[in-house]
Amino acid sequence: MTSQAIDVHEELADARAGGFHWRLGAIMGLLTLFDGYDTFNPAYVIHYVAAPWGLKAGQAGLLISSGLVGFLLGAALHGVAADRFGRRGTLLAGLWITSIFTLMTAVLANSFVSFCALRLLTGLGLGVLLPLATTYINELAPRRVANTFALWGVALGWAAGGTLAGVVGVFATPSWGWQSLYWIGSLSFLLLPFMHLTLPESPKFLAIKGRVTEIREMLAKLRPERAHIYATATVAADTNQPSGNLILELLQPRYRRTTIAIWATAFLSLFCIFGLSGWIPTVMIARGETFTASFGFGALMQIMSFVGSIMLGHLVDRFGRNRGLLGLWWALGGCAVLTLVFLNDHVVNITCVAAAGFFIIGAQFVLNNFTSAAYETNVRATAVGMELSVGRVGAILGPFVAGALQQNYQSSLPMFISIGVAALAAGGIILLAGRTRVAVAAERLAEPSAA
Structure with a gap:
């Protein structure tokens, strides 16, 4: 009997989301939960250490940014490792690094210098989790x-983690100190044995490496109704092999315009996200909000970011016009932040912060998917890693610039202006990127119903 030839990419693209899909999605969600939780912890540390450590606003901004420097390095380096050696091992290494240094932060961080150093090392692991989980699940x-x-x-995991950080900040830190944030974060150690036992390699990476037996087993779990075909199928060779410098490949003519647009947009988007979320509890206290309410604003942003990302993702899947919708989301988020320049009222504060999370952070999640869909498998992890690595330059500058502006002007208004304008600029620049293959396919699927 002649065996049937199959294309791994088409088999995955044409599948229905089944139980095995959702189990793997849940694993990625748990990974990004700890990423989101750990990323936003420093915003709740500032309140407790600024006075004892004698920090000015600019130094407090560096306290937030220190982990993001490590994230930048981890995000830049992990993609090359994941594209060369595999998604599974790189993800596990990132989780080990994150868990170890989160625990060490709780135990050893007792000064501005030691805290920043440990946050930088933690960031090396965090720089793996979010971008590579995005790559993995998109594949x-x-x-x-x-x-x-x-x-x-x-997005659900990351938003849930950011929300949990806010909850711990409100309820645990008053009694047990800021270190409780990191004791709870170190529970990521419990995820490691589960990950080692259950996390498979990405099927698209297996296809590049020609590991046919593992591909058949993986596809049979993802599409059990076709398991009998996969048992004897011939797997079409993936001729799109990585060659040369993977980062330079992103700047070749076929990708160049999209790469530059994505990098610039990610820089501005993450400048907004971390500039705002890193300072929102402190700023809201200065605007007259209570301690509990001010810390709750951070959790509110994360909850609304998930709602905004799901709504935007659904619209993109339905209509495929991802660049225009992304641009709209950032424009609306920028307008919400600029409203805070002119109005200071409890209801306005809640509404505008919720809208900033809904639109700005929600758009960033979809930008990660946009990036993953814009590149071939052989450079995809590198592309997502570089998007978030370049973006982390903006994330590093966001809290620092926000702190410096507050220190120089003794007001939060210049901070809101800079963040609002940056969001508007991000909305304009993403329109310059090329359309992704996923967007084109979605538009074609939408055509019959539109007719």
Whole structure:
């Protein structure tokens, strides 16, 4: 009997999201939960250490940014490792690094210098988790629900982690100190044995490496109704092999315009996200909000970011016009932040902060998926890693610039102006990127219903 030839990419794209898809999505969600939790912890540390450590606003901004420097390095380096050696091992290494240095922060961080040093080392692990989880889940995502599926896996976990950081900041830190944030964060150690036992390699990476037996087993779990075909199928060779410098490959003519637009947009987007979220509890206290309410604003941003990302992802899957929708989301988020320049009222504060999370952070999640869909498998992890690495330059500058502006002007208004304008600029620049293959496919699927 003649065996049937199959294309791994098409088999994955044409699948329905089944139980095994959702189990792997849940694993990625757990990974990004700890990433989101750990990323936003410093915003709740500032309140407790600024006076004892004698920090000025600019130094407090560096306290937030220190972990992001490590994230930048981890995000830049992990993609090359993941594209060369595999997604699974690189993800596990990132989780080990994150867990070890989170625990060490709780035990050993007792000064500005020691805290920043340990946060930088923690960031090396965090720089692996979010971008590589995004790559991994996008490589599994069925074409018809690519953004929605990926967002339920990655965005839900990250937003839940950021929300949990806010809850711990409100209820645990008053009694047990800021170190409680990191004792709870070190529970990521409990995830490691589970990950080692259950996390498989990405099927698209297996295809590049020609590991046929593992591909058949993986596809049979993802599409059990076709398991009998996969048992004897011939797997089409993936001729799109990585060659040369993977980062330079992103700047070749076929990718150049999209790469530059994505990098610039990510820089501005993460400048907004970390500039705002890193300072929002402190700024809201200065605007007259109570301690509990001010710390709750951080959690509110994360909750609304998930809602905004899911709504945007659904619209992109439905209509495929991802650049225009992304641009709209950042423009609306920028307008919400600029409103805080002119109005200071409890209801306005809540509404505008919620809108900033809904639109600005929600758009960033979809930008990660946009990036993953814009590149071939052989450079995808590198592309997502570089997007978030370049973006982390903006994330590093965001809290620092926000702190410096407050220190120089003795007001939060210049901070809101800079963040609002940056969000508007991000919305304009993303329109310059090329359309992704996923967007084109979604538009074609939408045509019959539109007719």
